[in-house]
Amino acid sequence: MAKRWQLLFALLVALLASTTLPPMTERAVAFGQQTLWMGMRGGDVYELQGRLKLLGLYTGPIHGHFDRRTYLAVRQFQYRWGLRVDGVVGPRTKLKLWQATKHWYPGLEKRAGKPTIPILKMGSRGPRVREMQARLKFLGYDPGPIDGRYGWRTLRAVRTFQARFGLPVDGIAGVRTQGKLWAATKHWRWGMEARVAPQQPAPPRQVAPSAPPRVATPARPPVRRPVQTPGFRGFSARDIELMARAVHAEARGEPYVGKVAVAAVILNRLESGAFPNTPAGVIFEPLAFEAVSDGQIWLTPDRSARRAVIDALNGWDPTGGALYYFNPDRSTSKWIWSRPQIKRIGKHIFTK
Known part of the structure; x- marks a missing residue:
C-alpha cells in the first residue's frame, strides 16, 4: 500500500x-x-x-x-x-x-541550396518580401506598395538601405542585409509602418486683394526661427538637435561613417548604465567631449550631421559598441591609450 x-x-x-x-x-x-x-x-x-x-x-x-x-x-x-x-x-x-x-x-x-533565410532579389514574391517592404517603410525608405513583389521601387529602397548601413550595394537582400534590417527594426510590428503620416501638400496661399499704395515706415527684417526636427525613436527634437551639434563639432571634416560613429558612441553610452541616461547628460558630462569645453558644441550642424544621428538611431554602429574615441595625433592621456581599441575610423580610434 x-x-x-x-x-x-x-x-x-x-x-x-x-x-x-x-x-x-x-x-x-x-x-x-x-x-x-x-x-x-x-x-x-x-x-x-x-x-x-x-x-x-x-x-x-x-x-x-x-x-x-x-x-x-x-x-x-x-x-x-x-x-x-x-x-x-x-x-x-x-x-x-x-x-x-x-x-x-x-x-x-x-545540403546545398537549402538556406533557412531565402535570398530576396528583383522578381521575388511572397510574405518575406512583404515583411521586408514593411520594415523598410518603417525606417523611412520608400519600397512602394507593400504587396510582396520585389519591384524597382523595392530595389531602390534596398540599395539605399545598404548604402546607409555600410553593406555592399547590390540590391540583393541576402543574409547580411536582412540581418541588418531586422536588427534596425527590432521594435517593428505589423501595421506600425502605416503610422508614419505621409507628407501633406501645403495648402495654397490666399492672396489678399490689392490695396492702394501707401508710404510705409521701413519694417524690421524678419526674424529667422530655427527649424525644428521632429522626434524620432523616442528622442525629442531637442535631443536630436543636440546630438547633431555634438557630431558636427566633434567629427567635422571626418568621412560620413566617422560622423555616424560619433553618434553611435553617444547612444552606446546611453545604454551602458555607466553614464547619464539622457543625451544632454552624456554630452555635457564634465570632460566628456572637447567640443563642449571649447564652445564648438553651439555651432550650427549641417545636414550630414543630422542624417548621421538618424542613421545611428536606426541601428548603424560602425564602432562595434565603442564607448570612447580619441585622436591619436592630439591625445596625451595615458588612460585613454590604455583602453581596449576596437578600430580606427578617419582620424579617431574607438575603444571600449
Missing part, C-alpha cells in the same frame, strides 16, 4: 513539473539548458555549429568543439540579430538562433 502511494505521489510531482515549463515559443527546446562558451564540447556545440552553418555564418567543420571560429560566428550572429555581442550562447542567443533555423536537423546544413 505504501509503495502504491509513493508511486502516485511521484506521478503527481512529475505532472506538476511538466506544467511549470515555459511554452515552446519562449524557450529554445532544441538546445540543452547549459550556457555555451569557447572551449566547451558536446552535442549542444555540434547543434550550434550546424545551425550557424545553415545561416552561412560558420564555415568550419562540425566537430562539437567550441573553437575560435565558432566564437567568431556566434559574435557575427549576435551582431546581425541585434543581440549583445559577447560570443557567449545564453538563453537569448539560443532562442534567436532556434527561431532563425526552425527547420534545421542534423545533416541539413550539408
